[in-house]
Amino acid sequence: MTLQEKIMRSFLGKVVRKDLAFLVKGGLPVPTYVLEYLLGQYCASDDQQAIEMGIEKVKEVIRNNYVNRADAEVVKGKTRENGRYRIIDKVTVTLNEKNDEYQATFANLGLSGVPIGIQYVTQNPKLLSGNGVWCIITIGYIPGEDVKVRWEIQTLKPIQISNIDLQDYISQRRCFTTEEWIDFLMHxxxxxxxxxxxxxxxxTLARLLPHIENNYNFVELGPKGTGKSHVFQELSPYGVLVSGGDVTSPRLFVSMAGKKENIGxxxxxxxxxxxxxxxxKGRNVDAVLIDTMQNYLANKSFNRGKGTHEASASMAFVGNTKHTVPYMLKNSHLFESIPTSFIKGAFLDRIHLYNPGWEIRTLKKNSFSKGYGLITDYIAAVLHELRNLDLTDKLKDYAKFDGSLSERDHLAIRKTFSGMVKLLYPxxxxxxxxxYELIDFAAxxxxxxxxxLYLIDETFRNEPAIFKYELLKQHGEIKTVDTLERISNNIDEVVEETSDEAEETPSAEESNDNATSANNAEPAAETPKTKRKRIADTRQKTLSFRMGQTGVTYEKLFAPYLANAKEIVVEDPYIRAPWQVKNLMEFITMLIDTRESVEGLKIKLxxxxEEEKIPELIDRLDDIKDDLVEYGIEFDYTFRDFHDRAITTDDxxxxxxxxxxxxxxxxxxxxxxxxxxxxxxxKEFSVDYVRVDGASRGIDLRKATDVENIVRE
Incomplete structure (x- = not known):
């Protein structure tokens, strides 16, 4: 059964083909969750004819009921002529204290001061937030003379699912493998x-953490066009996206209206x-906002007006980077592009997760899903309900972190771990x-x-945190955590390179031999000191590399060990596809570029x-064989059935x-x-380097007890 078939079977009536919203939306400034709410009613099917009919129905609803600002007067006229009219618009409610009534404002229809029943406000308090809520409204028109307000709200329904069966959602998780569930969430x-x-x-899925965890502090900076703000703008009616330059302390926390305090x-x-x-440029951030924000991010509360207020809203900060990651690591820091007023330790130390947006490629046409996924309104309701579940305590069953971490470090890791568990393993x-995969990501x-913080605020350098932990489920093994960008941009720490400028430290045997020679030799005239060429590091060891790591080349991996070999045997069952043949050629080219001579070198593959590809593959390998003759390399190949991979030398x-x-x-x-x-x-992979003598070239790596384990996680 395919993933799409599983999705339809497990969540029938709750899914929609994700590309349909783009087909319907056109240039309308309507959030995706509004369109998918309608598509979920008419297009929750895998029958193409039903989908096409549903799309036409949704287009008809949008055409007849969505209020375009340019057509506002036409809609008002229809309402007057018919007495009532059903519309889709964004509604904001305020309290008119003078009249002691709630009044609604319609974003596109252009009406304001329209009385709205208390029951609607009580049931939907977000109407009072100042940012508006998309609703389906039946608006009426009252004719006649001496009518104070001609418009009335007869019915109002926010465009969001009113209730869900959370246990049903959780129980369906067992129908999917982990890889399938992750792909399902991506759709x-x-x-x-x-x-x-x-x-x-x-x-990408980490962007959902603020939606599933209370009081979660999230930052993502990266290049433009990678979808950083997409889930905050389009995914959920429970979240609001605001322009960073337009946020004020009253709007965010509490505004004062006379003696009354209005929550933000x-x-x-x-x-x-x-x-x-x-x-x-030209914008200064209010110092009161930053101070209030710092207190809120740390304590879930803030002081404004006469008292202390508490809230559970998560904070997400998304923005663009000015420079590449290598540039920032070398010349500044990874927070360089945010407002200067926020670049201080007291504020940044409260961030639970810095999402590396630069690792996500720019979104293109084929980056978007054309498969089935949950209606955004449904998944938003699920995430909203899961906020009530706290799994931060579970981490202690798996890991014990180093005592050098601060309580804020521990809290950040626990909250990220909790959120990722709820997302992937509800x-x-x-x-x-x-x-442990989630723990590594959180850490x-x-x-x-x-x-x-070490770069921005020197006070943090006094008590550095060592990010390592004990794997309680793995017999006390210790694991060290580092960021991928540091590993990728400091590859020498992972794969030791040869260097013409660094002098090789002699071994113990060499030191003793040199000392003996020096004692027996006559004093020599002083000669100018010259740098000795570094001897390539060819120890027995194991190196591990992470998914997404950069800076890894065949030269760094293999060249030191193949420099003196006269015969090299490459065993790789997957030299078939064009890019795999290209890999082979790049490997051979590396040998030509790095060895003093390849004359007389024998390479056996x-x-x-793969039967249907044999003729084409033979042609490619023969072309390689003919080409290498010019370089003095004898290349040959043999087909056989096997699985293990290895590169073996005659030395x-x-x-x-x-x-x-x-x-x-x-x-x-x-x-x-x-x-x-x-x-x-x-890709994620490891390499073992084992020294074997001529009589035991077929050594079993599992029995090689003297292999040094040098793993950079």
């Missing part, structure tokens, strides 16, 4: 999961997202490996914040056969790359990455 947020790797999916946005919404949260059924997300090395030569994720042929391996993103 639900409107993106194509086939265009992202697992890490990119985690980063944090009192009405689950999430308040600041869009375009970057430095804007039924609580996850393996230890899956739990890395917080470490990204802490690393920048073992790969598995005693066996290198076992877990993925063979296929270590890179897919990249565009029209990108810098196509010609620069260091610019490519890696």
């Amino acid at each position: 639900t947020v409107g993106l194509n999961p086939d265009k992202m790797n697992r890490r990119e999916k985690f980063i 946005l944090v009192g009405y919404w689950d999430v308040v997202a600041w869009d375009e949260f970057e430095q804007q 039924d609580g059924n996850m393996t230890d490996q899956e739990a 890395e997300s917080r470490k990204r914040v802490k690393d920048q 073992y790969t598995s056969e 005693g090395w066996r290198i076992v790359p877990g993925r063979g030569l296929d270590i890179y994720e897919k990249y565009s042929p029209y990108s810098v990455a196509s010609s620069r391996q260091a610019r490519r993103k890696c």
Whole structure:
């Protein structure tokens, strides 16, 4: 059964094909959740004819009931002639104290001061938030003389699901594998999961954390066009997206109307997202806002007016970066683009997660889902209900973090872990490996914040946090966590490079030999000191690389171990597709570029056969064979059935790359990455380097007790 079939079977009536909203929307400034609410009523089917009929019905509803500002007077006229009219519009309510009544304002219809019944306000308090709520309203017209207000609200229904069966949603999780569930959520947020790797999916879904966790403090900065604000603007009627430059303390927290205190946005919404949260020339941020914000982010409360107020709204700050990550790491810090007033330790230390938006590719036409996902209004209601569930305590069953972490570090990791569990494993059924995957993500997300605090506020350097933890489910194993951008931009710490400028430290044996020679030799005239060429590091070890890591090349992985070999055997069952043959050629080209000589070098390839591709593959490998003759390389190949991958040399090395030569994720042929391996993103893999003598080349790696484990996580 395909994923799409599982989705339709498990959530029939609650799903919609995610591309339909774009087909209907056109240029209308209507949130996606409004359109999907209607599509869910008419198009929740996999029958193409029913879908087409449903789309026409939705278009008819939009055409007849959605109020376009240009047609406001036409709608008013129809209401007068018919006595009533059903419309779709955004409604905002205020209290008119003089008349002691609530009054509604219609964003597109242009009406204000329209009396609205108390029951509507009581049932839907967000109407009072100042940002408006999309509703389906039946508005009436009262004719005659001496009528004070001619407009009346006869019915009003916010466009959102009134109730859901949360347990039914949770119970359906068992019908999906973890990979399927993640892809299902990706379809639900409107993106194509086939265009992202697992890490990119985690980063994308992390944008839902403010929706599922109370008082969650989230930051994402990255290039334009990566969908940073999409889930905050389009996903949920429980969240509000505001322009970062337009936020004021009264609007956000409490405004004063005489002696009355009116709660601001944090009192009405689950999430308040600041869009375009970057430095804007000519705009200064109110100091009172920052102080109030700091208190709220830390304590869930704020002092305004006469008392202390509490709220559960999460804060999300999304904005664009000015420079590339390598530039920021070298010249400034990762918060450089946000308003200067916020770049201080007291504020940034309260951030629970810094989402690396630069790891998400710019969204293109094929980046969006064309499959079925949950109606956004339904998933928004699910996330809203799951806010009441606190799973932060579960982390202590899996990990014990180093004592150097502050309480804010611990809280941030626990809240991120809790939110990700509710997103991916709402039924609580996850393996230890899956739990540690979430812990690593949570710890890395917080470490990204802490690393920048050391650069911004020197007081944090006095008590540095060591981000490592004990795996309580794995016999006390210790794991160290680092951010991917630090690893990718400091690759020398992971893969030791050869360097002509660094002098090699002699081994103990070399030191003793040199000392003996020095004692027996006659004093020599002083000679100028010259730098000795570094001897390549060729130790037995294991190296591990993370998904999405950059800076990894064949030269760094293999060149030191293959420099002196006269015969090299490459065993890789997956040299079939064009890009895999290209990998082989890049490997051989690396040998030509890095060795002093390849004259007389023999390279033997073992790969598995795929019957329908054999003729084409033979032609490609023969072309390689003919080309290498010119370089003095003898190349040969053999087909056989096997699975393990290895590179073996005649001078005693066996290198076992877990993925063979296929270590890179897919990249565009029209990108810098196509010609620069260091610019490519890696798949997750490891490489074992084992020294074997001539009599035991077939050594079992599991029995190699002297292999040094050098793993950079």
